[in-house]
Amino acid sequence: MDVIKELIIQAATIGAIFNYRTTITKGSETPLAIFCLGLAASYFCRFVLPLRFNPTNPFTSEFARRRLQHTKGKGRGNGKLDRADLSDMYGTEHTYFNLKLDPDTMWENCGYWKNANGHFPTACRDLFEKMLTVSGALDNEPTSILEPGCGCVEAALHMLSNRPQNLVNYVGLNINKIQAQFCQERLKDWQSEHGKPAQTQTLRVFKADAAQPETWSNEVRDTIHSFMQPSASISPEKAPARKWLICVDCLYHFRAGREKLLTYAKEEFGTSLVATDYLIKENLSFVERWLLWATLTGIQIPWWNRLTKQQYIDLLVRCGYDRDSIQIIDITEHSFTPYADFLSAQTKKWDEIGGSMAAIRPFVHWGYCLRYWGWAGTLRSVMIVAHPKK
Structure with a gap:
């Protein structure tokens, strides 16, 4: 499902951008309509579909989806979380704020892993x-x-x-x-x-x-x-x-x-x-x-x-x-x-x-x-x- 959703988002966005450029160049109304349709499809896939996981809060709906996915088979009731767990703003997503985005090294090869311990x-x-x-x-x-x-x-x-x-x-x-x-x-x-x-x-x-x-x-x-x-x-x-x-x-x-x-x-x-x-x-x-x-x-x-x-x-x-x-x-x-x-x-x-x-x-x-x-x-x-x- 994730892969299909991402493909739809990318295809719709690329199509929208392409047709928008065509509209600007040629002034045609048809590409403009396709642009609006593609943009709407992109936003629908990205923001509306996840609402089924948490209808009460669109901002945390994607959090809820991922929490359900990662706790499947581990939590109470075979992965079913309480509404409070789904609607809460705070889980482990704040890991993002603790990432080191200015790395000390920029290696890029397949590595020699004999003594690397997964590093x-x-x-x-x-x-x-x-x-x-x-x-x-x-x-x-x-x-x-x-x-x-x-x-x-x-x-x-x-x-x-x-x-x-x-x-x-x-x-x-x-x-x-x-x-x-x-x-x-x-x-x-x-x-x-x-x-x-x-x-x-x-x-x-x-x-x-x-x-x-x-x-x-x-x-x-x-x-x-x-x-x-x-x-x-x-x-x-x-x-x-x-x-x-x-x-x-x-x-x-x-x-x-x-x-x-x-x-x-x-x-x-x-x-x-x-x-x-x-x-x-x-x-x-x-x-x-x-x-x-x-x-x-x-x-x-x-x-x-x-x-x-x-x-x-x-x-x-x-x-x-x-x-x-x-x-x-x-x-x-x-x-x-x-x-x-x-x-x-x-x-x-x-x-x-x-x-x-x-x-x-x-x-x-x-x-x-x-x-x-x-x-x-x-x-x-x-x-x-x-x-x-x-």
Whole structure:
């Protein structure tokens, strides 16, 4: 019922807005009537339908509906609440006022949940730390890092806060303009609070399609090429001796594929690679292939980005990486299912405080996909390390 109601609300609202714009543009009376009808349907679904749960108070009718839903089978009379319970303004909905809406971190990956105890930021941090540990990035030598799909630059802030001594240059790329601007603000805020590290040559984030280096602006290219040109103010022992391409849960989203970026990074900079990615199992049946296509398409992972383990190794070799240096570590056990459990628990909490399910519906679907993959084994979550040929 909730899903149907939300779909009606969204469809009616979108239809109303569309027809309103048509009315303004063309001056037709028919779209205006449709606009009014859609607007009325939207308000009816949102405010009138819930009144059956508490006819005496339209302001708490939605509270009453949710209270009935969450106490079913638990309260007196198999979930039946007294009229006072339904009409009372105060329940547990005031959780909303106690939410921390300015979070300390903005991680966004599937996480490594082995020791996270259901805590999302910890799982995301542990995944990134495992990538650094397995690859040896930032160990003992000055390092330059290029991070495509940098999200909200949480990985960079983590390195600056916990391993600043060897981070010489950092450039992040993000195709999303909103996130790219947010990243720049976060970096400025961090520098204002902590001061710019003396050894840092470059600390930048750009809006760019990381999958297509040929589309990058001159500013992006020049900044990245500064990886290879240490400033005269940097002593030789502080000059970047190692260059890493770090890709956290992003390569499988690239509509142009992985090859252009990997080839460019290796040929131009000689970067080593550490990434998390997905692999499909060999010899998928027709049903498995169809279900995989449906789930990947639903979460905007291009179907042509699917690769088996051997295909991935061959891709890295074509891009110039040494076959003998390639490591592929399966982390599915500590990724898909525990992440799906977290999404399920978080969704339940969100619903209990009255949050709109429409706002988080994509994450609910994402959780379903993760649980299916963890059960079926058609998709595996892996960590990849590769070094260029010498």
